[in-house]
Amino acid sequence: MSEKTNAPEISVKNVSMVFSDSKGNPVQALKNVSIDIQKGEFISLLGPSGCGKSTLLRIVSDLLTPTSGEVTVCGKTPRETRLEQKFGIVFQNPVLLDWRTVRKNIRLPLEMMKVPKEEQASRIEQVLELVGLKEFGNSYPGQLSGGMQQRVGIARALAIQPDILLMDEPFSALDEFTREKLNDDVLSIWRKTNKTVLFVTHNIAESVYMSDRICVLSPHPGRLSAIVDVDLPRPRNADMRGTPEFAALVEKVRNSFEGI
């Protein structure tokens, strides 16, 4: 862990978040969560529904302000980093604009960043290539399958060339085959682009397959109950899913939930 000496890319210190529910009662979504994430790391946030995974992702990307605690991203506040458009967010539901073609969906953030026209076009072709949707650039989202729509969401996030990729259960609505294919695609994109990735999931095997480290969150109130290092070699491939090392890690992660 020689990187520990460098300043972390994302630093979350003692973050708590309290919402109020419809009756005005306080709901503690996160309690005293602290994580340091290094540049280029692939981190999973793993936990059951309602443990505050999305909330943590929103706090990091300045979509929510924590009740207490401090977050710094690239040495700045999340707000500064957001306004520099350093976050690429992929949502659980791909949030595509149904009146725009695939190309124009990917262009949306580039229009707002005032990227010059020629560069917009070249970036769009580049990310379409990356997610394997070259032939579908002029289709409308309604004409694509769920997996293809999710790829468009990923392409749009990559188009702004973010330093940090935040993915909130991007594949939870997809079937097992599509999910495993997209897992490999995301890993290969990550290898090529060397971004810091924060990946939310509630699938243990998925988190083991993808990550360098897994942050295990437990609910009521949401808190960090363990951080599991995944020392499987990279690049990962589908054969590893059957190895005893993989099974041992899945078991280790599962056990870190017990005793909550």
Add this chain to the structure above:
Amino acid sequence: MIKRITSSKGIVTAVWVLGLVVIWEICAFIVGATQRTPVNVLPHLYQIIGSFFDTKSITGSGDTIATLVFSSAAETLSRALIGFIIGMVLGYILALLMHLSHIVEKIAFPYLMIIQMIPILGMAPIVLSITGDISSARIIIAAILTFYPVSTNTLAGFKSVGRERHELMRSYGASKFQLYTKMLIPSAMSYFFTGLKISAPMAITASILVDTLQGGNGLGCMLSQSLKGSMTRFVFWDIVIFSAVIGVLSYYLMGVIERAITPSKRKAKKKAQ
């Protein structure tokens, strides 16, 4: 095979129209058999349609029924159209303002409800006596009736834009202007058109109704003259059918315009077929 034919939209419409014709004719026979007045108050359809193409003049100035219907329709419908456009623009602006500011919404919404609840039969004479001019009264009534469905539907459209869509725009650091032009306004487009589809036939009906309040030469005016017996009864039925057709067409026209300006709808439809 049979399933394909029955599921086709054209067949459904044809059956529906045929059913209407049959019911009409049955009623015409019954009313005709029990008539107490010299003329049949409910003529057969072929008589009504025939009268429309009759070349015989029915006024002193040599108008046939068809030319009379067309000239009064031009008079009434042009005012309905102006009112419709004014109501649409103002309704849209109000929806924008209500969405931009909670205070505006809180203040304006009760007024909107009240305007909607006043029966148009009561509102029309008031508007007419204020303006003193049948043409502006028609425009104002059509505008008022268009205003409410357009603004409430469009506002509902703005509000239907989900949390994640807002978060997406926020993550790009979008300005308020960009949020509206790139996300909210296109998202609400189909709601806006729903409002237009509701209000287009209403604007037409309302202008005809305003006509009946005063002499002149609008559709409604001809209607009441025909009912009072100073013109043949066929004028009444011709105008009723003509207006119904125009009302239905105005509804479909909104759909046609919507598809013309939203290419994704056209493509999605193609895929479905």
